[in-house]
Amino acid sequence: MIKSAPIRHSLLILLCLLTFAPHAHAQRDSGKSVRRSIRLYQVIKDGKSGERRFGFIDKRGKLVIGFDRLPKTTRAVGEFHEGRAWIYLRREASESVGSRGYKLGYIDERGRIAIEPRFDSARDFHEGLAYVRRQGFRGFIDREGREVIKVDELIKADDPQAKDFHEGLAAVGTRELEGRWGYIDRSGRLVVKPQYTFADDFSEGLAGVEIDKEKYGFINRQGEMVIAPRFLPRKAGFYIATIATSRFSEGLACVRLGESGYGYIDRKGEFVIPPQFKRAQQFSEGLAWVVAGDEKKVGWIDKSGRWVVTQARGRNFSYEFKQLLLIYKEELHDWRYSEGLVPFIIDSGAGYLWGYMDQNGEVVIKPGAFNRVGPFKDGLARISFDGKAGETYGYIDRSGHLVWPSK
Secondary structure, eight states, X not given: OOOSSOHHHHHHHHHTTOOOOOOEEEOTTTOOEEEEOOOOEEEEEEOTTSOEEEEEEOTTSOEEEOTTTSOTTEEEEOOOBTTBEEEEEEOOTTSOOTXXXXXXXXXXXXXXXXXXXXXXXXXXXXXXXXXXXXXXXXXXXXXXXXXXXXXXXXXXXXXXXXXXXXXXXXXXEEOSTTOOEEEEETTSOEEEEEEESEEOOXXXXXXXXXXXXXXXXXXXXXXXXXXXXXXXXXXXXXXXXXXXXXXXXXXXXXXXXXXXXXXXXXXXXXXXXXXXXXXXOOOBTTBEEEEETTSSOEEEEOTTSOEEEOXXXXXXXXXXXXXXXXXXXXXXXXXXXXXXXXXXXXXXXXXXXXXXXXXXXOEXXXXXXXXXXXXXXXXXEEEEEEEXXXXXXXXXOTTOOEEEEOO
């Protein structure tokens, strides 16, 4: 997938392949978690001559993989998933590179090369397997780098594709406009034949699938349609391609029903919270972020549909939400609670400030001069600064203390 192109463009393509998952190492035969890795957080150091070096810290801010540990030819590195992180290397001048000057492999949690770089594209590990591509092979490898599932032999097409494994199944298909998608299991067996114009990941035993590019419903692991296709998928791009259905989270799925807007259904397909919202996101830790149909109310609701958090520091979120859309140019921020906290934004009059609040709307970390904020993961959250004393990014703990400054 990484072709001969400017480095920046290649990196952008590569980073778009990233997905994130809990750190659990799974055996291929069972798909069950057998060990839990420590959480490592990526840090970056820019050298005087412009070179960029990568390292990783633990939750205390201790450098676990030093900046001199990874090869000097490293151009990018992913986050750790199941004890592995992809690494993007420039080929040595002595190698026969052809049209590709870069290659991908994987490192372990000590910064050692665990899977020799030989791929043109590579994704994170999920349930013990990772999707990779190289000349002559498109499919999944295990944590030792063995090529165990050949997708290009299952899907007879010019451009066979596969998504990551979730709950023991992975969607496989093609990118053509009239492509069809199905599912394989961890042995590489086709368990749901390709028949859908879009197939999403499984979540809580169900997966959203699109019928003839119009509406989607949900199937179970046996491929049976258990919730009839009547919901509108999320579209994007010049070809109005589907990019997502909805996924079940905490027993509910956020779905859009025609002009009625978004609501939430249970696993039987019945609306628990009627469609009424202009925008809505998944439930997390018992709450979900929504925007009222008239956009006059923005905040978090509980599973009964009751508004729970609509303001912080006495200010409603509706105004800040509209400003946020202008800042992000319609890019939706992830408003899910994580480890009891969620970011919020206020307009200070001199600029936009980000902070974190709890499930009661109480401010836990006061708004600061951050221009990007991320969710808490095992006690730390990555934030970006807006010109604060030369800082560009850092990691904060739940008290707001800066555990790792970038400069």
